Amino acid sequence: MANTAQSKKRARQAERRTEVNKARRSRIRTFLRKVEEAITGGDQKVAQEALKAAQPEIMRGVTKGVMHKNTASRKISRLSARVKGLGA
Template structure:
């Protein structure tokens, strides 16, 4: 357990940041799942709308350090491929 005042403060900050990061990560995953659900349902219009909403959320997670840039690019690329290949 943290003993010094500064260590206790750091522990409080770390916990607050962990919770914020978890919330952001969950938010991005939800956006991605919405795109995947629309793709599975075969609804191209809904998939395109969900993809347009997901891309800024993914980019925001990169800028906040929640997700690595390459992982974000991979998600965007694969989601876009699936949406574009829909009939």
């Protein structure tokens, strides 16, 4: 457990940041799930709209440090390919 005043404060800050990051990660997952459900539904138009809404949210996670840039790009790329494949 933290002993010094500085380490106690750092522990409190870490707790708050963890909560914020957890909420951000959950929000991103929700958007991803909506895209997945739209793809499963088979409607390309709905899937494109869901992907268009999810992209900025995913990249916001990158700027906030919740997710690595390459991870976000990979997810977007794979989802885009799957949405595009619905039309074929």
